Amino acid sequence: MFNTMAGDFFCTQRIHVIGEIQVKFTQFLKHFILRPTKTGAIAPSSEGLANLITTAADLSNASAIIEFGSGNGVFTEKILQKIPLGARFFVLEINPDFVTATRNRCPGVIVYQDSASNAKKYLHEFGLKECDCIICGLPWASFSEDLQNELLDTIIDVLKPGGRFLTFAYLQGLLLPAGMRFRAKLKTRFNKVTKTRTVWLNIPPAFIYCAEKR
Numbered sequence: 625m626f627n628t629m630a631g632d633f634f635c636t637q638r639i640h641v642i643g644e645i646q647v648k649f650t651q652f653l654k655h656f657i658l659r660p661t662k663t664g665a666i667a668p669s670s671e672g673l674a675n676l677i678t679t680a681a682d683l684s685n686a687s688a689i690i691e692f693g694s695g696n697g698v699f700t701e702k703i704l705q706k707i708p709l710g711a712r713f714f715v716l717e718i719n720p721d722f723v724t725a726t727r728n729r730c731p732g733v734i735v736y737q738d739s740a741s742n743a744k745k746y747l748h749e750f751g752l753k754e755c756d757c758i759i760c761g762l763p764w765a766s767f768s769e770d771l772q773n774e775l776l777d778t779i780i781d782v783l784k785p786g787g788r789f790l791t792f793a794y795l796q797g798l799l800l801p802a803g804m805r806f807r808a809k810l811k812t813r814f815n816k817v818t819k820t821r822t823v824w825l826n827i828p829p830a831f832i833y834c835a836e837k838r
């Protein structure tokens with residue numbers, strides 16, 4: 625009897641988890657088909673990549689943090705677990721469906737539906753001039769050079785000296801002209817740029833650039 629009940633419970637739970645994963649993947653795939661260069665991914669990042677980017681960001685002493693391009697909130701959830709009490713944190717996400725997905729996953733988090741290029745405006749609304757850290761999920765390898773420049777200008781503008789910028793990149797993106805261009809731009813604009821290990825179980829495998837402002 626107990627075995628049957630437990631079996632039913634775990635079976636229902638498994639179906640529920642599989643259902644949730646399918647919804648998340650379908651949402652990404654739909655937006656990738658509709659807006660490939662803005663979405664830039666066929667699937668949300670893995671928990672492994674989310675853990676790596678938020679650990680590499682070393683948020684323990686950060687007092688102002690911004691996230692760019694939250695998708696369904698996989699990084700947002702980890703950021704909330706790691707920021708100190710009282711830290712200021714908001715998200716900029718351009719796609720209204722992903723804004724809703726992030727808000728549903730992380731109730732209470734401040735998510736603005738706008739381009740990351742407008743980060744300064746929202747920082748000012750918080751009464752702040754600069755932030756300590758930017759955690760970024762933008763698809764740099766599918767952006768034009770003008771958009772890369774515009775966004776990097778914003779990032780340099782809103783980060784305080786010594787502030788950290790972390791963004792992920794797919795391995796295959798290194799072979800794309802826009803991916804190579806982005807990597808070169810990071811090196812010229814930031815003081816120190818390092819790379820983490822690759823998360824092979826991410827779809828597709830990805831690593832993180834960790835950059836520090838001069």
Ligand SMILES: C[S@@+](CC[C@H](N)C(=O)[O-])C[C@H]1O[C@@H](n2cnc3c(N)ncnc32)[C@H](O)[C@@H]1O
Nearest residue numbers: 662665668669693694695717718719739740761
């Ligand atoms: C590759 S997905 C990453 C999503 C999520 N961080 C993850 O890792 O699963 C890129 C996200 O950036 C958003 N995005 C693209 N351009 C943007 C912009 N200019 N400002 C803010 N968000 C943007 C997309 O809508 C999408 O949610």
